[in-house]
Amino acid sequence: MNTSQTTVGLLGCGNVGAGVARMLIEDRDFINQKLGWPLSLAKIAVRDASSRRPWTPPRELLTTDPYEIVGNPDIEVVAELMGGIEPARTLVMKAIASGQHVVTANKALLALHGREIFEAAAAHKVEVMFEAAVAGGIPIIRTLKEGLSANRIHYFFGILNGTTNYILSRMTREGLDFATALAAAQKAGYAEADPTFDVEGFDAAHKLIILTALAYGVLPSLDDIHVEGISRLTPEDFHFARELGFVIKLLAMSSRDQEGRLEVRLHPAMLPQDSLLAGIGGAMNAVHISGHAVGDILLNGPGAGMMPTASSVLADMVELARAARANCSARVPALGWCRLSDERPKPMSEVSTAYYLRFTVLDRPGVLARIAGIFAEKGISIAQVIQKSAAPGEEAVPLVMLTHTAAERDMNAALKEADDLDSVIESTMLIRVEERCAARGAA
Amino acid sequence: MNTSQTTVGLLGCGNVGAGVARMLIEDRDFINQKLGWPLSLAKIAVRDASSRRPWTPPRELLTTDPYEIVGNPDIEVVAELMGGIEPARTLVMKAIASGQHVVTANKALLALHGREIFEAAAAHKVEVMFEAAVAGGIPIIRTLKEGLSANRIHYFFGILNGTTNYILSRMTREGLDFATALAAAQKAGYAEADPTFDVEGFDAAHKLIILTALAYGVLPSLDDIHVEGISRLTPEDFHFARELGFVIKLLAMSSRDQEGRLEVRLHPAMLPQDSLLAGIGGAMNAVHISGHAVGDILLNGPGAGMMPTASSVLADMVELARAARANCSARVPALGWCRLSDERPKPMSEVSTAYYLRFTVLDRPGVLARIAGIFAEKGISIAQVIQKSAAPGEEAVPLVMLTHTAAERDMNAALKEADDLDSVIESTMLIRVEERCAARGAA
Numbered sequence: 001m002n003t004s005q006t007t008v009g010l011l012g013c014g015n016v017g018a019g020v021a022r023m024l025i026e027d028r029d030f031i032n033q034k035l036g037w038p039l040s041l042a043k044i045a046v047r048d049a050s051s052r053r054p055w056t057p058p059r060e061l062l063t064t065d066p067y068e069i070v071g072n073p074d075i076e077v078v079a080e081l082m083g084g085i086e087p088a089r090t091l092v093m094k095a096i097a098s099g100q101h102v103v104t105a106n107k108a109l110l111a112l113h114g115r116e117i118f119e120a121a122a123a124h125k126v127e128v129m130f131e132a133a134v135a136g137g138i139p140i141i142r143t144l145k146e147g148l149s150a151n152r153i154h155y156f157f158g159i160l161n162g163t164t165n166y167i168l169s170r171m172t173r174e175g176l177d178f179a180t181a182l183a184a185a186q187k188a189g190y191a192e193a194d195p196t197f198d199v200e201g202f203d204a205a206h207k208l209i210i211l212t213a214l215a216y217g218v219l220p221s222l223d224d225i226h227v228e229g230i231s232r233l234t235p236e237d238f239h240f241a242r243e244l245g246f247v248i249k250l251l252a253m254s255s256r257d258q259e260g261r262l263e264v265r266l267h268p269a270m271l272p273q274d275s276l277l278a279g280i281g282g283a284m285n286a287v288h289i290s291g292h293a294v295g296d297i298l299l300n301g302p303g304a305g306m307m308p309t310a311s312s313v314l315a316d317m318v319e320l321a322r323a324a325r326a327n328c329s330a331r332v333p334a335l336g337w338c339r340l341s342d343e344r345p346k347p348m349s350e351v352s353t354a355y356y357l358r359f360t361v362l363d364r365p366g367v368l369a370r371i372a373g374i375f376a377e378k379g380i381s382i383a384q385v386i387q388k389s390a391a392p393g394e395e396a397v398p399l400v401m402l403t404h405t406a407a408e409r410d411m412n413a414a415l416k417e418a419d420d421l422d423s424v425i426e427s428t429m430l431i432r433v434e435e436r437c438a439a440r441g442a443a
Numbered sequence: 444m445n446t447s448q449t450t451v452g453l454l455g456c457g458n459v460g461a462g463v464a465r466m467l468i469e470d471r472d473f474i475n476q477k478l479g480w481p482l483s484l485a486k487i488a489v490r491d492a493s494s495r496r497p498w499t500p501p502r503e504l505l506t507t508d509p510y511e512i513v514g515n516p517d518i519e520v521v522a523e524l525m526g527g528i529e530p531a532r533t534l535v536m537k538a539i540a541s542g543q544h545v546v547t548a549n550k551a552l553l554a555l556h557g558r559e560i561f562e563a564a565a566a567h568k569v570e571v572m573f574e575a576a577v578a579g580g581i582p583i584i585r586t587l588k589e590g591l592s593a594n595r596i597h598y599f600f601g602i603l604n605g606t607t608n609y610i611l612s613r614m615t616r617e618g619l620d621f622a623t624a625l626a627a628a629q630k631a632g633y634a635e636a637d638p639t640f641d642v643e644g645f646d647a648a649h650k651l652i653i654l655t656a657l658a659y660g661v662l663p664s665l666d667d668i669h670v671e672g673i674s675r676l677t678p679e680d681f682h683f684a685r686e687l688g689f690v691i692k693l694l695a696m697s698s699r700d701q702e703g704r705l706e707v708r709l710h711p712a713m714l715p716q717d718s719l720l721a722g723i724g725g726a727m728n729a730v731h732i733s734g735h736a737v738g739d740i741l742l743n744g745p746g747a748g749m750m751p752t753a754s755s756v757l758a759d760m761v762e763l764a765r766a767a768r769a770n771c772s773a774r775v776p777a778l779g780w781c782r783l784s785d786e787r788p789k790p791m792s793e794v795s796t797a798y799y800l801r802f803t804v805l806d807r808p809g810v811l812a813r814i815a816g817i818f819a820e821k822g823i824s825i826a827q828v829i830q831k832s833a834a835p836g837e838e839a840v841p842l843v844m845l846t847h848t849a850a851e852r853d854m855n856a857a858l859k860e861a862d863d864l865d866s867v868i869e870s871t872m873l874i875r876v877e878e879r880c881a882a883r884g885a886a
Contacts, residue, residue, distance in 0.1 A: 023593060023736060031593055034660070036781030131590070137737035139582075139590025147574070147582025150466060150474055150757030217477070276743075279722065293466060293754035294580035294744065300719075301740030311736035314593030319775075328771025338479030 006321035009069030012082035019310030105132035111206035129316035137308030144214035145336035151291030155255030162283035163198035200229035208252035217337035228267035246270035360426035363390035449764035452512030455525035462753030548575035554649035572759035580751030587657035588779035594734030598698030605726030606641035643672035651695035660780035671710035689713035803869035806833035
């Protein structure tokens with residue numbers, strides 16, 4: 001048995017950092033037993049050594065100077081667990097430049113500066129690992145990078161943000177409106193005081209960018225993908241979804257269309273109730289991947305939280321420790337592709353999907369005919385219509401349509417015309433319908 | 444870009460071998476693009492070069508002499524896809540001895556001779572990889588070996604045999620008896636003409652042995668684990684399962700009990716209808732893993748089939764190609780543990796679970812009292828009883844009990860006494876109840 005050790009330093013000791021510190025200390029013997037040598041926690045850089053933390057590391061490990069870790073030749077692995085762009089980016093780049101391996105849980109950093117970071121790592125022959133950056137404890141990075149490495153990915157669909165999935169689950173099950181469900185999520189600790197980053201889809205979009213890079217060798221910029229949150233959804237939409245056999249999820253999606261063009265988008269979507277992802281409730285995350293050889297697989301588990309995320313950080317540390325010991329730090333490219341492509345996802349206007357539309361119309365004869373006429377002109381065919389009559393004393397009624405597949409450009413043009421009609425009195429709700437993530441293999 | 448190649452040879456060209464050959468040939472450009480150099484298929488050893496195959500490889504690649512591959516210094520990776528113990532074992536050992544890396548989908552070989560094979564590989568500094576040996580296309584080997592490497596595994600539950608899951612799904616949904624469901628599975632190509640190996644649990648038990656080794660660093664022998672198939676289950680049991688809120692699955696399980704002792708068993712089990720595994724229908728496989736840090740995760744996908752299994756073989760080949768290029772073939776131990784333990788699972792008689800019991804009794808007063816008395820004496824407490832009255836003209840009625848957790852030894856003693864009663868006229872059906880694999884995180 002090799003009796004030396006692998007030394008690690010942590011940047012940050014918030015929720016994830018505290019979990020990682022806890023595992024490195026409490027599970028030291030177990031990891032040693034598995035690995036054959038210990039992972040030794042040398043130092044933890046924090047902003048304020050006297051803050052309260054979710055788990056309290058030994059005081060002597062704390063420092064307020066990150067450069068006791070970054071650039072320290074006695075520390076082989078630097079775990080960046082601070083979050084945010086700066087100073088995380090500068091510290092990661094300096095760690096790489098000084099030949100240290102990096103583990104990070106920072107999806108924003110990788111989504112926005114991944115190319116620069118991975119190129120620097122390749123140039124300095126160090127590794128940057130990031131299992132914890134997407135879907136918490138679920139080993140989705142390894143699965144796309146190595147487990148499915150020989151698959152051409154047809155598509156993947158992910159539920160990548162626990163906060164929004166919790167809110168949507170409450171809205172689905174209890175008929176809550178968005179504001180009430182959000183307040184419940186905040187009370188339960190699933191949503192932050194300022195929930196914008198989660199509910200408007202940016203957190204999930206960062207994760208989508210990373211998974212797209214692993215699946216397709218293309219690291220899209222945030223500007224190149226359609227990002228749409230859940231705050232505009234209403235209880236009525238959940239009601240109609242159920243009536244139509246759907247569940248509403250915030251879906252992260254990448255796929256290749258029939259011409260081979262890449263589609264990357266993040267928006268609420270209606271999924272068939274029997275689809276693999278429809279049953280993923282609460283704050284869970286899940287990813288459904290369809291590959292040309294493997295077929296359809298699903299990974300499902302806790303997408304966040306102190307210990308699940310720490311589990312993934314530790315897995316990366318263990319892998320780095322083994323790689324360093326075997327002198328093979330450049331075994332797999334960071335994103336699993338020997339070269340990234342410069343391909344850009346196709347513009348949203350060229351995407352085609354089916355649509356759920358909820359018009360708010362005056363309860364008068366001929367409204368449906370006029371709207372249907374506009375859609376016919378644009379070549380959009382209607383699959384199903386639900387028209388309710390108005391309650392006594394009410395003039396406005398919902399008119400719900402499901403369309404067959406249509407191009408987003410045509411849909412936008414049709415909706416603009418429809419919304420200009422006098423009898424359409426509110427702007428129309430549009431939710432895309434995804435039929436591809438259909439049922440698990442029938443018996 | 445490195446312009447040389449990694450050469451592979453296949454032993455066997457049945458279902459899996461043909462799928463692997465197909466990917467190596469049809470996806471050559473894609474793999475080259477990902478890897479940076481090609482995986483080159485040098486040779487395929489078959490018994491009869493003129494047989495019909497699920498996919499037809501170029502005739503010039505075929506040979507009937509496996510030693511054109513095994514021991515050939517121009518072939519770096521040998522994929523053993525023949526199945527069975529001999530000559531697979533001899534060929535694998537010779538490939539290892541001549542310094543070739545091995546990929547295998549052969550669960551029986553690894554379950555029964557894994558120790559010898561992995562020790563030889565370590566001694567010769569080559570790798571033996573086997574993602575395809577368990578759960579087809581699902582990357583469960585990588586997940587346990589690397590993705591969850593820092594987790595102490597509380598337990599894992601697996602549905603590891605598609606044939607039996609297909610049969611059980613049909614019995615659950617359609618009320619079929621075992622023989623009819625088996626015939627349907629044979630007709631649909633999910634069961635072989637001689638189904639013993641699948642339906643009596645041996646195939647799943649081999650996979651359970653392999654997963655146990657990855658999760659616990661213990662490679663149990665087949666004799667040390669309880670193996671029980673599905674052929675004795677009756678439509679009545681499925682009926683009562685539904686009435687009690689359960690689904691019957693053939694469950695592969697390993698866990699550590701509260702004293703830290705290892706339990707490994709494979710038998711039909713009643714799972715709560717809302718458990719993670721209950722919804723896995725048809726020929727799908729799934730594994731639910733609970734770790735001390737990660738919590739509960741589920742992997743779900745096709746557990747067999749030509750292309751899903753080939754997907755896993757190719758993933759191993761890609762990993763070996765990268766490892767060889769980075770000169771790090773001894774990076775991770777084959778089972779993820781630097782040393783296997785000699786621990787043995789505890790005997791089945793010391794296992795404790797809850798039980799479903801279906802007695803067949805004469806419809807007379809006092810029968811329940813006598814059976815309950817026997818159970819009370821053994822310290823087994825009863826959670827629920829369903830007693831139906833006899834149909835006109837029938838004397839025998841089912842008496843169903845759910846017990847609280849009891850030791851298998853006490854249960855066996857109690858059942859022996861009960862089955863000796865005059866009023867108990869058939870031997871009693873026992874199905875263990877597993878409550879731990881409970882619901883996915885609530886909203």
